[in-house]
Amino acid sequence: MDLSRFDLPRYLSMLPLFQEMRAEELQRLAQGSRLRQFARGEDVFRTGEPCEEFHVTVSGQVKLFAISPAGQEKIIELVGPGSTFAEALMFMERPYIINAQALTDTLMLSVSREAVLREIHNDPQFSMRMLAGLSRRLHGLVNDVQAYSLHSGVERVIGYLVRDLPEDGGETAASVLLPVSKASIASRLSMTPEYFSKVLRELEDKGLIEVDKREIRIPDPQRLTRYPLR
Incomplete structure (x- = not known):
């Protein structure tokens, strides 16, 4: 520039x-x-x-x-x-x-x-x-x-993923691009990189997110937000 x-x-x-x-x-x-x-x-x-x-x-x-x-x-x-x-x-x-x-x-x-x-x-x-x-x-x-x-580690990760999504987004699918490495985000959330990856795998296994390197796709943000309460 x-x-x-x-x-x-x-x-x-x-x-x-x-x-x-x-x-x-x-x-x-x-x-x-x-x-x-x-x-x-x-x-x-x-x-x-x-x-x-x-x-x-x-x-x-x-x-x-x-x-x-x-x-x-x-x-x-x-x-x-x-x-x-x-x-x-x-x-x-x-x-x-x-x-x-x-x-x-x-x-x-x-x-x-x-x-x-x-x-x-x-x-x-x-x-x-x-x-x-x-x-x-x-x-x-x-x-x-x-x-x-x-908040639990799962709640912290979910809060991070949905923090910039519209509150009234309904069930519209969304996508989040992690701006930095997963290790940096884990440190920001006061957890180890291993635990951060474990939480992402748990959410993916539940069908709540889809992980593609740094892109996190959220098919149903409302369902993801409610997950810790179930």
């Missing part, structure tokens, strides 16, 4: 955080932003590095993860296109406390703290939109903790 032809102000205007901003405000933010390309497996940042900007995944997939004292990796979040991360740390002026790595070839937009603070000073409503975004992420993480604590 020719990054010199990427329309930064226009892209920023399509993000929920910046949708209500005027053209001149978007232009200032764009001047305080940078675009970078990361190859699969390349680090975006590491624990302990200074956090002076927040990030938006334009295309690709980024994993946020921590390493335990025993050297085990735990994926905290998988960040896809249009999603932001590291806003809270940027405001706290603290180093990164987790790691970020590109799971696929990724285009990343990073917006500097200075540019954000300037717009907050000019328009207090901008800070309210940022707070709303942070609240949504916190709510999502709380829901994840509850799911890990209260």
Whole structure:
């Protein structure tokens, strides 16, 4: 991709955080932003590095993860296109406390703290939109903790598969393409890759899903959703 032809102000205007901003405000933010390309497996940042900007995944997939004292990796979040991360740390002026790595070839937009603070000073409503975004992420993480604590492994996998499907989809067949490896998704769901594969096999044996590499076909989403209750 020719990054010199990427329309930064226009892209920023399509993000929920910046949708209500005027053209001149978007232009200032764009001047305080940078675009970078990361190859699969390349680090975006590491624990302990200074956090002076927040990030938006334009295309690709980024994993946020921590390493335990025993050297085990735990994926905290998988960040896809249009999603932001590291806003809270940027405001706290603290180093990164987790790691970020590109799971696929990724285009990343990073917006500097200075540019954000300037717009907050000019328009207090901008800070309210940022707070709303942070609240949504916190709510999502709380829901994840509850799911890990209260739901079985089967329920977690089903919840992951149907999370983006319409709630009123009825019995319309659906297809889900796993954005990253099964091992990465297993870590995200706090289970081993072996157990994740076992659950997929169980659901497939029951006729609830059809697995073709990374594509998961769901003949009847409603039946799949009801499965743990039977």
